[in-house]
Each structure stands twice: as structure tokens, then as C-alpha cells.
Amino acid sequence: MFAHLIAMTSHGFKSSQQDFTFGPWKVTAAKTHIMSSKDIEQLAEEMSMPALPEMLFGDNVLRIQHADGYGIEFNAIDALKRVNNMEDSLKVACAREWQDSRADSEHSQEVVKRYDWTYTTDYRGTLLGEDMKLQVTETLDRIDMEKLKAREQIMFFDEVLLFEDELHDHGVSMISVKIRVMPTSFFLLLRFFLRVDGVLIRTNDTRLYHEAGNNYMLREFSMRESRIDDLKHVPAAKYTKPNEISQHLTLKLTECEKLQFPPAEEKMGGAE
Structure with missing residues (x-):
């Protein structure tokens, strides 16, 4: 197991890439400047x-990524590809409500265009590999969150921001991913967080967990959302803290999947 850090400085911005290898797996966390x-x-x-x-x-x-090429990654472009170009009824209702309260806002004229100005995405990662990929199936198995609370040595940790927008100072829309690797497992959280001031707060979370010895990862996706009017009992200071406010949001959807590794005979090209 080893990790190394490559740092580059360009136009005053420090880029970095951290690689961490454990067993047949390699974790890469690359961070660089905003797109032009x-x-x-x-x-x-x-x-x-x-x-x-x-x-x-x-x-x-x-x-x-596994040494055999298959794996999963999280990047901003693929996350944006999951943003809806057409507003659904909920988004239209929120946009109108927000527009009415921000009639003098420069952004208020933009929200009527046919795209999701909140950049809400249900992105859950991009599968890697050409000949071999993780096989995704629904499952009743769940990630043991209590087990993850146990104190265990963290051998590697990093967090990568994919995109962020402040909705012209009337909220925030952002998605980031963080991972921690322990001696016998790794856990990843991809979180899309949206706060439209005076209207609603939403989180779309993807949790990914793998335990050594298993030939699969577990992936849980959840959508939570509450209107600000329904959060009066929660201190407003928590509205800006995703980890704290997410616990108070209404659960709208949960989907659990098993990401199965390619079988051994396939990895060996059918050879015995």
C-alpha cells in the first residue's frame, strides 16, 4: 500500500493529484483549476x-480502478449530463415562487428558460473498463452504517469538488465527492446539495462501500428534499451545512445496487 502526491502550479492555482494503492485497487483524486x-x-x-x-x-x-481496468469514477461533465434540460412541474413551481420573491434579480429572468437552473443531478458515477465492467443489479443488501462508525485507521482520505454555483447569491448548487480508505474497506460519498433561499433544500447522495473479501461494491442512492416552510423547526444556521440539514430533509427515494466484479474466468480470458 502506498500513496504519492503530485503538485503543479499554474496561473497561481495549485493543482494536485493523489494516488493511493491498496491491493489490486488504485484510488486517484485529481484537483485542478476551474474550466475557462x-x-x-x-x-x-x-x-x-x-x-x-x-x-x-x-x-x-x-x-x-482495479488493476484489470474495471472500476468507477466521478467527474463533473458526466454529472452535468444527468441534469434535466426540461423543467418538471416541481422545478417550475419553485422557479415561479423564487422568481416572485426575487423580481429585481438579474437571475430571475433566467429561470424561465427551458433548463434546470438548479443543476440538480442524479449522477451516481461513471463505470470504467472496456472489455470488463462492474455489473449493476438491484439488491436488498444495505451498507452497514453502524459498522462504518467504528473507529478504524484511515489510511487515505480526500475530497474533490466537481462544480458549484451560488445561484446569483440566492442559494447554492454544488456536487462533491469524498472517500476514505480503511485497512479492510473503503467508503465513498458523492453529494449533490441544493439550497434555494426561501424555497427549498435538496440532497442527492450516492454512497459506495466495498469490504475486502467481497466480489462486489454496494451502492446506495437517496434523494431528500424539504421546502423551507417545512423546516421552521430547524435552526436556520443549519441550512448552509449539508451534513447537518440533510438529516432533517424528507426522504423521497432510496435505491440500492450491487456492483458485481467481473467473474474470474472472464478476467483470465476464459483460461483455466
Whole structure:
């Protein structure tokens, strides 16, 4: 097991890449500068969206890859591809409500365009591998969160921000991913967090867990959301703290999946 850090400085911004190897797995956490305005405009055009997040880290990535090539990674571009170009009824209702309360806002005119101005995404990661990929199936198995609370040595930890937008100072929309590796397991949390001031708070969480000895990872996706009017009992100071406010939001959806590793005979090309 080993880790190393590569640091580069460009235009006053320090880029970094951390690699950590444990067994057949390699974790890579790469962080670099925000995409240029020109690149963002080009990407927005490709995605048929009027605008993209103000702070878009297109080259940031957190990757977990097996020596055989398969694995999973988390990046901003694929997360944005899961943003809905068409507003659904909930988003339209919120946009109108928000628009009415911010009639003098520059951004209030933007929310009526046909795209999700909150950048809500249900992204759960990008599967890696050409000949071999993790096989995704539904499961009743759940991540043992109590087991994760046990004190265990953390051999590697990192957090990578993929994008963030302050909704013209009327809230925040952001997605980040963090991982911790213990001697016999790893746990990852990808969180999309949205707060539209005076309207609602939403989190979309993806949790990924692997325990040594198992030939699979468990992935849990959950959506939580509450309107601000329904959070009067919660101190407003918590509204800006995702970890604290998420516990008070209404659970809307939970989906559990097993990410099965390719079988041994496939990895060996059918050889005995």
C-alpha cells in the first residue's frame, strides 16, 4: 500500500493529484483549476443548456480502478449530463415562487428558460473498463452504517469538488465527492446539495462501500428534499451545512445496487 502526491502550479492555482494503492485497487483524486469561460461556453452549447455552473472543475476526478481496468469514477461533465434540460412541474413551481420573491434579480429572468437552473443531478458515477465492467443489479443488501462508525485507521482520505454555483447569491448548487480508505474497506460519498433561499433544500447522495473479501461494491442512492416552510423547526444556521440539514430533509427515494466484479474466468480470458 502506498500513496504519492503530485503538485503543479499554474496561473497561481495549485493543482494536485493523489494516488493511493491498496491491493489490486488504485484510488486517484485529481484537483485542478476551474474550466475557462471559453470551454464552459462550448460545453454549454454541446449540452444545449443556456448556462453551466459558475465554478466548473471539468478536469477534477475521483477514480477507483482495479488493476484489470474495471472500476468507477466521478467527474463533473458526466454529472452535468444527468441534469434535466426540461423543467418538471416541481422545478417550475419553485422557479415561479423564487422568481416572485426575487423580481429585481438579474437571475430571475433566467429561470424561465427551458433548463434546470438548479443543476440538480442524479449522477451516481461513471463505470470504467472496456472489455470488463462492474455489473449493476438491484439488491436488498444495505451498507452497514453502524459498522462504518467504528473507529478504524484511515489510511487515505480526500475530497474533490466537481462544480458549484451560488445561484446569483440566492442559494447554492454544488456536487462533491469524498472517500476514505480503511485497512479492510473503503467508503465513498458523492453529494449533490441544493439550497434555494426561501424555497427549498435538496440532497442527492450516492454512497459506495466495498469490504475486502467481497466480489462486489454496494451502492446506495437517496434523494431528500424539504421546502423551507417545512423546516421552521430547524435552526436556520443549519441550512448552509449539508451534513447537518440533510438529516432533517424528507426522504423521497432510496435505491440500492450491487456492483458485481467481473467473474474470474472472464478476467483470465476464459483460461483455466
